[in-house]
Amino acid sequence: MSDPESATIPEPSTRPPPVSHRGRSAAPVANSNSADDEVLEFEPFGLMPRGPPPLAEFLDVWDVNMLRRSDEVNKQRHHTHLYASDSLIVRRGQEFQVKITFNRAYKPDDDKFAVEFVIGSSPQFSKGTYMPVFPGGDRQGTWTGRVLDSADNVVTMGVTPAPDCIVGKYSMFVAVVTPYGIRRTRREESRNLYVLFNPWVSGDAVFLEDEAERKECILEEDGIIYHGSFDDVSERLWNYGQFDYGVLDACLYIMDRSEMPITNRGDAIKVARKASAMMNSRDDDGVLVGNWSGDYTYGVSPTSWTGSTEILLNYSGSRMPVCYAQCWVYAAVFNTFLRCLGIPSRVVTNFYSAHDNDGNLKTDIILDEVGRVDRARTRDSIWNYHCWNECFMTRPDLPAGFGGWQAVDATPQETSDGMYRCGPASVQAIKHGQICYPFDAAFVFAEVNSDVVFYSRSRDGTLTPVRVNTSHVGRTMLTKAAGSRDSRDITDHYKFPEGSEEERTVLEKAEEFGCNRESVVLAEADVVLELPPLEVRVGEDFDLTLQLSNRSEKPRVINGYVSGTVVYYTGVTSSEFLFKTPRMTLDPMQTKKEVVPILYKDYQKHLVEQSNLHFIVTGKVKETGQIVTAMRVVALRNPEIIVQVSGLARVSEEMMVLLEFTNPFSFSLEDVYVRMEGPGVMLPKKKLYSLITAGQSITWTERFTPRRAGPTTLIASLDCAALRQVYGQAQLTIQP
Amino acid sequence: MSDPESATIPEPSTRPPPVSHRGRSAAPVANSNSADDEVLEFEPFGLMPRGPPPLAEFLDVWDVNMLRRSDEVNKQRHHTHLYASDSLIVRRGQEFQVKITFNRAYKPDDDKFAVEFVIGSSPQFSKGTYMPVFPGGDRQGTWTGRVLDSADNVVTMGVTPAPDCIVGKYSMFVAVVTPYGIRRTRREESRNLYVLFNPWVSGDAVFLEDEAERKECILEEDGIIYHGSFDDVSERLWNYGQFDYGVLDACLYIMDRSEMPITNRGDAIKVARKASAMMNSRDDDGVLVGNWSGDYTYGVSPTSWTGSTEILLNYSGSRMPVCYAQCWVYAAVFNTFLRCLGIPSRVVTNFYSAHDNDGNLKTDIILDEVGRVDRARTRDSIWNYHCWNECFMTRPDLPAGFGGWQAVDATPQETSDGMYRCGPASVQAIKHGQICYPFDAAFVFAEVNSDVVFYSRSRDGTLTPVRVNTSHVGRTMLTKAAGSRDSRDITDHYKFPEGSEEERTVLEKAEEFGCNRESVVLAEADVVLELPPLEVRVGEDFDLTLQLSNRSEKPRVINGYVSGTVVYYTGVTSSEFLFKTPRMTLDPMQTKKEVVPILYKDYQKHLVEQSNLHFIVTGKVKETGQIVTAMRVVALRNPEIIVQVSGLARVSEEMMVLLEFTNPFSFSLEDVYVRMEGPGVMLPKKKLYSLITAGQSITWTERFTPRRAGPTTLIASLDCAALRQVYGQAQLTIQP
Secondary structure, X not given: XXXXXXXXXXXXXXXXXXXXXXXXXXXXXXXXXXXXXXXXXXXXXXXXXXXXXXXXXXXXXXXXXXXXXXXXXXXXXXXXXXXXXXXXXXXOOOOEEEEEEEOOXXXXXXXXXXXXXXXXXXXXXXXXXXXXEOOOOOOOOOOEEEEEEEEOOEEEEXXXXXXXXXXXXXXXXXXXEEOOEEEXXXXXXXXXXXXXXXXXXXXXXXXXXXXXXXXXXXXXXXXXXXXXXXXXXXXXXXXXXXXXXXXXXXXXXXXXXXXXXXXXXXXXXXXXXXXXXXXXXXXXXXXXXXXXXXXXXXOOOHHHOOEOHHHHHHHHHHOOOEEEEOHHHHHHHHHHHHHHHOOOXXXXXXXXXXXXXXXOOEEEEEEOOOOOXXXXXXOOEEEEEEEEEEEEEOOOOOOOOOOEEEEEOOOOOOOOOOOOOOOOEEHHXXXXXXXXXXXXXXXHHHHHHOEEEEEEEOOOOOEEEEEEEOOOOOOEEEEEOOOOOOEEEOHHHHXXXXXXXXHHHHHHHHHHOOOXXXXXXXXXXXXXXXXXXXXXXXXXOEEEEEEEEEOOOOOEEEEEEEEEEEEOOOOOEEEEEEEEOOEEEEOOOOEEEEEEEEOHHHHHHHOOOOOEEEEEEEEEEOOOOOEEEEEEEEEOXXXXXXXXXXXXXXXXXXXXXXXXXEOOOOOOEEEEEEEEEEOOOEEEEEEEEEEEOOOOXXXXXXXXXXXXXXXXXXXXXXXXXXXXXXXXXXXXXXXX | OOOOEEOOOOOOOOOOOOOOOOOOOOOOOOOOOOOOOOOOOEEEOOOOOOOOOOOOXXXXXXXXXXXXXXXXXXXXXXXXOOOOOOOEEEEOOOOEEEEEEEOOOOOOOOOOEEEEEEOOOOOOHHHOOEEEEOOOXXXXXXXXXXXXXXXXXXXXXXXXXXXXXXXXXXXXEEEEEEOOEEEEOOOOHHHOEEEEOOOOOOOOOOOOOOHHHHHHHHHOOEEEEEEEEOOEEEEEEEEOOOOOOOXXXXXXXXXXXXXXXXXXXXXXXXXXXXXXXXXXXXXXXXXXXXXXXXXXXXXXXXXXXXXXXXXXXXXXXXXXXXXXXXHHHHHHHHHHHHHHHXXXXXXXXXXXXXXXXXXXXXXXXXXXXXXXEOOOOOOOEEEEEEEEEEEEEOXXXXXXXXXXXXXXXXXXXXXXXXXXXXOOEEHHHHHOOOOOOOOOXXXXXXXXXXXXXXXXXXXXXXXXXXXXXXXXXXXEEEEEOOOOOOEEEOHHHHOOOOOOHHHHHHHHHHHHOOOOOOOOOOOOOOEEEEOOOOOOEOOOOEEEEEEEEEOOOOOEEEEEEEEEEEEOOOOOEEEEEEEEOOEEEEOOOOEEEEEEEEOHHHHHHHOOOOOEEEEEEEEEEOOOOOEEEEEEEEEOEOOOOEEEEEOOOEOOOOEEEEEEEEOOOOOOEEEEEEEEEEOOOEEEEEEEEEEEOOOOEEXXXXXXXXXXXXXXXXXXXXXXXXXEEEEEEEEEEEEO
């Protein structure tokens, strides 16, 4: 019996309990590089005789030698000898060797054995996670094998992983077939095999033919990242450290942490995309926490890092996001990840990068009725510079022609398809305005192609466009040149020349795909305003020069507004320290300079970490109502650390380095962190100086022992709340 | 003075503190539909006279009438009269009217006023979040206005929102310009304006010309969702309830909860994509928690829901994901969301849907050496059916030709670009194998085009393909026909006919884009095995017929394996209840039937919620070694609820409904939930029966009052742990 009664369905008042995969899939997706399943040591065939099987007469494995030392054939031929690792590391699509010692000589006609490689849980042949390799004959899987040598009891076997196989850490077994079943060696750490992408092999999706590029983008640890402004470029040195002990495991941990299915890890496109999401902590507790606020109390300030090693080891060790990063830190650590796994990559810097969260092609600057910037209403910003990565790969998912360099960006920007990641976007597709192809080509296109639109705001709130600057954004793109310490201008990879027919076509193409631009055509101005570049050290007074040209036959009067602000490198305004309203008169066809003196005492107390001063000059021509505008970012020069090296520069010989820094200011520096490291010569070291008084010098002497030969750099940074972005370096060449 | 000392950088041991937007952007992104900023009631112009300004002589607003009743002109013309809402709801790109009463007659030449619409925080004209509308003249923004009538003190103004404007809830103000500043009305709830997508206007991206489709895909609340198997289709009724009170606000809440920037909310592509992520609770605490496990203790079982209203109101009320959903629940609630906002949409069912997490085009079934299914090693599954949505829109982000219906899927599948969402993917692009275009076209392509590959596994673990079935997956796609209760086969929207030249070309095209297929060409088999379809009620014994044809001139012996399992609708095996090994002999050219009796007592205790039996028959032909295979899903018929309606079917007249159900089983049903609702006639109601003994009947009588005229359905469901998926319905037509 039952009485109907009013139901109370349990309402979820707290987070619902986790739901299992049961009923939905046969097994959870393998998404960790650590093999959870025990591989059977003995796999019986149907019928079994009583008692232990008489195995003595069959082949038995005594020893397996992976030839994993750096000076042995495998690592030398696979360009993996630089990794500080005890395990064998090879690149796919290329043969490596293993030596197997049996209990007796191997008889090819009678004996059946296979070398097996297994990755992840639930290994399966059809998923590419269980790879049996046979010593010869017809029965070859996607990984091929052959006997290179068979002497006494020792067989030297050559194994060639498929050029599209999964990248990661495999376990290795030797399996011998007996009439009763398969006997298998135990799992052993020393037999683990790391398989990487291989730019040296044409069958690999990341094949890169140019040897200089390949060396730079895979093997180079010593990095230069550009910043500042396009006509006054600064360098930031970086130790990518992709070969440092533990870094490869940390990179694999990142993929495990992302729960990326094992079967996707042979696909360079998917690896790069997933990693662009995982480099930042948004969404997925990835590697780095972004912080642009100036307050880095709970971590390391972005300008203080000198390399990736400390960040990656900290992340894989603590399993917590590392604090803090800004764009170049994301790009640098991402570069380490990609180079470490064998995907050719480099860091590029885009000067004046539009941060365009509407996905259209314009950045708005709002002027009030008299032509002055309305800071309360100007919300868009243009980053003085922005760093991202390029990685090299084919794009089988796109029509032909879009392979090659791909832009990927790990800095969490607001609206890259709802998740904090970006790319890979084909650089060719961006150049040609083919922004309909995945991933995020339209977003990168806007970063390099946006127009800056000055609007005049009327009393009732409507906006009228008064000036469109089409050449400000994406002014120059730089990367480190392959095999040299020079910069390389790659602007022409992203854009056709300003004003060319092709450029116009590309922008029209992009508009077809829904990127709106401000389409007003404005009369050509007859008064032109320019602000010439400036080089200024922190602490200096200097002159800002306004250069005005009257190109008309009539006199002109300009009511100008000069606004000087301190800005973050993201273009966001911190505070205004200067505001002047010069009135300038010009004779017909006259060119004239107006000088505005800028005093240290005025801007000093407003400075934020990267010490950028931003000047916007606007004005209204009295006679014509025309609005003139000009912008200039002045990246102030900081003092430097002096780095001096002494001793015999030879592998395994102890050397000395001396760091010196003098506080040039009239105030004390407190809680000063100094960091130092060098690719192949010194792991990251740091020191805290609690106080450096005005004019005081500090010195730091450190011993180090080079681990390998070749040119390298010692990189030092100094950082405190009052002074950031202080660097020093010493070049040295280590003899073998 | 300072002594250098060994540094201890604070290591993050707990989650780092949240970082502000400071330094990175000028203001946080507006991503909520609720206006946070107070709009100024008086906005002064520069100079102000002392004392209160003499406003009396200027225009003053006494009253604003939004003409928001369902029977007034706005809702009637905008097809929004069905919404149970007190606010004005209009569609963009189409004029609506407001009446403004001033303190005196409006003088067009002297008076300046504007109607202003504001959405989200930091409203800005250039972002489309602040829209001033002028009563006429040259000064028109993207929203245009005109005076339709001016009589005494009352001005009737026509306002036409831009056809690409932001969709959501706007605040409305009337601003009057005085010489001293702008005077504005206060914010008032009753003046809120909801703006929706508009399929009736050709300038809107969701314009749909076909009136029958448009009515079905926007205005129809009464839904039919297909399930079962392609040759034995069942219907599930659903009340989409997009016009129910609170549902529109719940849909806007979903976008707010996703923190989708306001400025993206006019873009149908972005709205559909974002919502496909937000319908499921993965990643982002979206609407529904998926559960396929059979254990629904902490929520409502997926088969128990009869409509979307309860789910959406529960989500927006509790702000917690709602338990539980399977694919049709996701698709149905997503359908409500899309129709409610004005994006034409429908639910489609794909029979035999490949769940292909490798992104390749094959589903693997592993057989052992004798030809028997190796269940431990068969990890892929084919869903008996899978439901997703199609929505209609242009695709300006893609080359021409890919607009129209777009597949979107809210069910959380494993690997749709690393996030649980899918689409919009152009159905045209899928049909033509142009799977390089966003979003997720390759994924949907695989769902309808995968091959089923049978592998034979040898003793040493290698797999050899022995049979490829290219027509099993994506067998039929159905949706409800517009304006009728029939189904419509839309398979030809997704695929060219099986075996056609075009089909082959499309598959080759897809392969070029990296979708791998098993390329072995296998000899045509001379023995063919088929399993004819079956209709079975739960509780019946029945015969499974194996139909064998020998097409060769020689006799054949087949060693068969008949495996009967109970499966979830996801194709995942719950348990095997039958295993037989018939040996069958065939004369030359003979066709023969072999009958396997299936007893209720054998499968009964294994049944899971959707009562699907899955038979796989495999066999090896003794003479040729050929492998024959056949598969058949039998969707068991459940008992039904009888629904009877009585009373005068007229708007606002009370009616009665009687539900009757008899437990046909020999066991008791415990904790039985019965649910009932009907579009426009009854909001969701539920009842709990703690026990229904064997053979016992229950009845439930309920009164209801139809809210509007037209044909509709009363939908009932019954659900308990021992018996799920029991439905009943009554059609009725309400007179005005």
